[in-house]
Amino acid sequence: MLALSAAGVLPKVDYAIFADTGWEPRAVYEHLDRLEREIAAPAGIPVLRVSTGNIRDDALDPHHRFASMPLYILNRDGKAGMTRRQCTGEYKIKPIKKQVRALLGYPYPARIPREVFVEQWVGISTDEFHRAKDADVKYMRNRHPLIDLGWSRTDCIRYLSSLDLADTPKSSCLGCPFHGNAQWRHIRDTSPEEWADVVEFDAAIRQGNARANASGKRLLGQAFLHRSRIPLGEAPIDHVTAAEWAALQQELGDDEDATTLEEGVTDGCSPWACRGEADAPTRNDFGLAT
Numbered sequence: 001m002l003a004l005s006a007a008g009v010l011p012k013v014d015y016a017i018f019a020d021t022g023w024e025p026r027a028v029y030e031h032l033d034r035l036e037r038e039i040a041a042p043a044g045i046p047v048l049r050v051s052t053g054n055i056r057d058d059a060l061d062p063h064h065r066f067a068s069m070p071l072y073i074l075n076r077d078g079k080a081g082m083t084r085r086q087c088t089g090e091y092k093i094k095p096i097k098k099q100v101r102a103l104l105g106y107p108y109p110a111r112i113p114r115e116v117f118v119e120q121w122v123g124i125s126t127d128e129f130h131r132a133k134d135a136d137v138k139y140m141r142n143r144h145p146l147i148d149l150g151w152s153r154t155d156c157i158r159y160l161s162s163l164d165l166a167d168t169p170k171s172s173c174l175g176c177p178f179h180g181n182a183q184w185r186h187i188r189d190t191s192p193e194e195w196a197d198v199v200e201f202d203a204a205i206r207q208g209n210a211r212a213n214a215s216g217k218r219l220l221g222q223a224f225l226h227r228s229r230i231p232l233g234e235a236p237i238d239h240v241t242a243a244e245w246a247a248l249q250q251e252l253g254d255d256e257d258a259t260t261l262e263e264g265v266t267d268g269c270s271p272w273a274c275r276g277e278a279d280a281p282t283r284n285d286f287g288l289a290t
C-alpha cells in the first residue's frame with residue numbers, strides 16, 4: 001500500500017506507522033529502512049516508528065509488567081494448553097492508537113470530537129477478505145484499499161517483484177510462537193545469531209514470564225515457543241510428516257493440523273486482523289489456558 005500510494009496509484013497518505021515490538025528479525029528492520037529511504041522519503045511520506053518497549057526484555061524483567069505471549073503449555077497432567085495472547089494489543093495496537101491521537105491533537109485522556117477521525121488503511125487482500133473489520137474506536141475508520149482494487153496476494157507479490165521487493169520479509173516477533181516450522185528453519189539456517197537468541201529465550205520462559213514468577217504466580221506447567229511443547233533447540237522442525245504430527249497430537253491432545261505446523265498460524269500478527277485477545281482462551285484449574 002505504501003508503494004502504491006507513493007506511485008500515485010492510490011491517494012498519497014499523510015503518514016505510515018510501524019509498530020515496533022523491539023524484537024523483529026533483522027531482515028524486517030533492514031527492509032523498513034529501505035522502504036523509507038527508497039519509496040516513502042522520495043514521495044514525501046513520513047514513516048513513524050512507535051513502540052511501548054521491547055517484548056523480549058519485558059518478558060525476562062521481573063520488575064516490568066508483561067502482556068503475555070501465546071506460549072504453548074504442557075500442563076502437569078501432560079495435556080496441552082496455551083497462555084493468553086495480549087502482546088498484539090500492548091505492543092502494536094496501543095502505540096498506534098497513541099500516535100494517532102497525537103496526530104489528531106487529542107492525546108489520552110482527551111475526548112475526541114465525533115467529527116475528528118483518521119482514515120486508516122489496512123493491507124488485507126481479497127484472499128483474506130473475511131479478516132477485514134471495522135476499527136473499535138470512532139476516531140479511526142478502517143479502509144481496505146487492496147480489496148477495493150480487487151488485488152489478491154498473488155497480485156501484491158507481482159507488484160512487489162516489479163519494484164525489486166519480492167523478498168519482503170514477514171513482520172512478526174523473532175520468537176513468535178505462531179511461527180511454523182518453515183520459519184523456524186529459516187531463522188536457524190540463515191541467521192545463527194538470531195537462532196541462538198530464540199533458543200535462549202525459549203529456555204528462559206520455561207516457567208513463565210519473570211514478573212509472574214517474582215510475584216509468586218509461578219506457572220503450573222511448562223511453557224514453550226514451539227507447538228510440540230519440546231525445547232526449541234530440540235523441537236522437530238525438519239519436515240515433520242503428517243503421521244509423526246498426528247502421533248504427537250494424540251499424545252498432547254492438540255488439534256492443530258500439519259499445515260499449520262509447517263506454515264504457521266495463517267492469521268499472523270496484523271494489529272487489526274489477528275487471532276486476537278477477543279478470542280483468547282479461558283483459564284482452567286491449573287491457572288493455564290486451554
